[in-house]
Amino acid sequence: MPNAWLKNTVITGIQKLVVLRLPNTPPESAIVATASVWIDVLQGMHVRWEQHLDQTRIEQAFRVLCARCDKWPAPKHLIDALPVRVMPAPLPPPKIDKKTHQSNIKKLRAVLQSGVYK
Numbered sequence: 001m002p003n004a005w006l007k008n009t010v011i012t013g014i015q016k017l018v019v020l021r022l023p024n025t026p027p028e029s030a031i032v033a034t035a036s037v038w039i040d041v042l043q044g045m046h047v048r049w050e051q052h053l054d055q056t057r058i059e060q061a062f063r064v065l066c067a068r069c070d071k072w073p074a075p076k077h078l079i080d081a082l083p084v085r086v087m088p089a090p091l092p093p094p095k096i097d098k099k100t101h102q103s104n105i106k107k108l109r110a111v112l113q114s115g116v117y118k
Contacts, residue, residue, distance in 0.1 A: 013062030
C-alpha cells in the first residue's frame with residue numbers, strides 16, 4: 001500500500017497532465033488505472049520514499065513533464081525528470097570531553113575482550 005502523500009502527489013501530477021490534453025493522453029475512463037500504474041512503478045523502484053525528501057522532487061518532475069512533453073509521457077519520463085534527492089545536513093559530532101572519551105574507549109575494549117562479540 002503506497003503512502004497517502006505519494007498517491008496524492010502522483011494523482012495531482014496526472015491530473016495536471018490530463019488538463020494539457022497532450023497527444024496520446026489516456027481516455028478519461030483510464031485515468032484512474034493510469035495513475036495506479038504510475039504509483040506501482042514508483043513503489044517498485046526499491047526506493048524508500050520519504051515525504052520530507054521526495055514529495056517536492058516528484059512535484060518538480062511533474063512540472064518538468066508539463067513544461068517539456070509534447071505527447072503523453074511514460075512513467076520513465078517522470079523518473080528521468082526527478083531532481084537529485086537533497087539529504088538533510090548531518091548532525092554535528094557529539095561534544096564529549098577527553099575524560100569521558102577515554103572512559104568510553106576503556107569500556108568498549110573491556111566488552112571486546114570479554115568475548116561477547118566474537
